[in-house]
Amino acid sequence: MIGRAALLVVLLAIPAALTGVWIRSADARLAELSAAPAELAPVASASDVAYCNPELKRILRRVLMSCGLVGGNAARGCQPVQARNVATMSGHDFNALFQPMKDRGGIVMFDQDKAELTAQDLGLVDQVFADQRGASWFFVVARASPEGSVEHNRELSKARAEAVMAHLRQQFKDPDLDKEVGMLWLGAEFAQLETEFCAWKHSKGGTCSPEQLNRSAFVAWIDCQL
């Protein structure tokens, strides 16, 4: 009888004891791990690519603040004088800032003295804008070729920038549009594009003269965080 009882106790105790020991062990590890900081997956964030060096960010911040994107400035868009002042650099250096964004932008080429977007222009704007990826800022930098008066060219470049903006507003219905799109209209006074920008995507196939290049709205996403 004692032998049977011992057998019963031993065999009953084996699963129970094993369970108890294993659970206690898991509980101890759990307590230990809970106290230590866990290794977590990275948090999703906007892009901040290699070309976003401190100098570029400094200028970007100043342009964005002065042109109404950040800082609660009610005014929207920058005129040539403002752009020159906030950038505090030559037109050549200003354009050089955008060179790394070649794959993220395009040049919408208008007809002379026109601010209407053609089907090709719209296609390019849509293509570039839809490819936002992790970028936080979209720049529309409109220009005019040197023909015409300074005032007329300012107005013309402003109309070109606004045409692009109006299309974006209508096409994409993006609630963040006003927080992410920066407009500059430079007329023919500041930072005229040089022929090296002919290598960028543009809406006119074939020829690319300096005049055509500046009858334009340069559009690009900027993959920098401020």
Place this chain on the structure above:
Amino acid sequence: MRRPQPWLVVVLAGAVVGALFAAVSTYDFVQHLDRQVHNLHCSFIPGVSHGAGESGCQVAMMSPYSSVLRTHVWGGVPIALAALSVFAFLVFYALDLVVTRRKDDVRATGFLALATVLPALASAVMLVISLEKLGTTCKLCVGIYLASAACLIGGIGAWRRARHGAGGTAPDPRTERWDRRDRPREEPAFVGTAKTGSQARLVAVGVPTGAASARFLAAMFVTGVAFVAVPVVLYLALAPDHARFIGTCEGLPHPTDSYGVMVRIEHGASAAAPAGAPAIEVLDPLCPACLAFEERLAASGLGPRLDRKAVLFPLDNTCNWMVTEATHPGACTVSEAVLCAGDKAPDVIAWAFEEQDRIRKETAADPSAAARIVKQRFPELAACVGSPDARARLNKSMRWIVANGIRVLTPQVFVGNVKLCDEDVDLGLEYTLSNMLDRQARGGLAVTPPGKAPPPAAPAPAKPHGGAP
């Protein structure tokens, strides 16, 4: 000398081997109670091959069929523990038959045969589930199935042998002495009849008829129940309290769908059905873990208690700048198709889950394959997929992800804006999700900083959710 009956030896061997397999399987399960990922033993030799990676053992253990009472305790009580207990009982009972000299007792061995039916039946059911539902088998489980079969064969063999003996076979003079000596002491094995007036005498005919009493069998039945109940109750009592982790894994600071990018994962429930708790799932339609989660949620039966919407987060660098490679090639294109589908988004998601292996494989070889496959299956979406509008919408989806500081992995589920911890999306799903839903219903579900976890909630009452265990 007490010679063990050969069939009892089969039962004993099967039970010991089964107990070893079940113990290893239970150990593998229990070690996951620390909420970490562990390697599993997966071999026909118990305890060998402590390997990582996906295996039949991994699939079986993470499936909803690996445990019971999953809404009562985190992960549930592993069925391997019950198997271990049953095998331990079979060892005990088989030895007890030898000790009490009942190895040739028809009723006692009949009870043994009946007892071996339980693990055999459970093994048969689990084998069918493995093949039909999981599409794989695990080596440890197969070991248990074979051990159960051995026990059943041994049990039936022992019973048949005893029955044959009881059928009136002539006493074998070679065994008579042994039979007489081994007969249970408390009751004679067989008593011959004696006529009045004749020379009455007890006749030992060498065939045991002193069957185990009902009391003996009842005691063994209770013992068998105790063998299962004691470890299970102990498990329930000792299992760590995982409710304290609910709410400690972040939340959604900006849950509003300001971009209009959330899509339904399932077609809406009928108007008569009560609305579920609002839930947002961060989803990649080509992510195997998302598919596995979907299957686990369906099996849990908790799906109808959720009103789920998805925010697409393809882990594919053709559109997602947060990953350096296409973890799931084609996911961007399929996500665009989901967004393009509007009310039919659940159909596209369900199709993508079914076809995700093929889409990923073909797109890895040819980047245009995903678009081709999608357009073949959903020609009505051909104009939309790849369009600037679709790309911009998908981008907005990822901007929602950024705005909410979501971690770069899928799936992630938020119930009432509180994240279901990543550690709770597999084994602990039923327990944690049902707890979260109960708290949400009581208005008590909130994000809690780690270390400031509230006291454990009172255990949720058992609720039949209609799903498989």
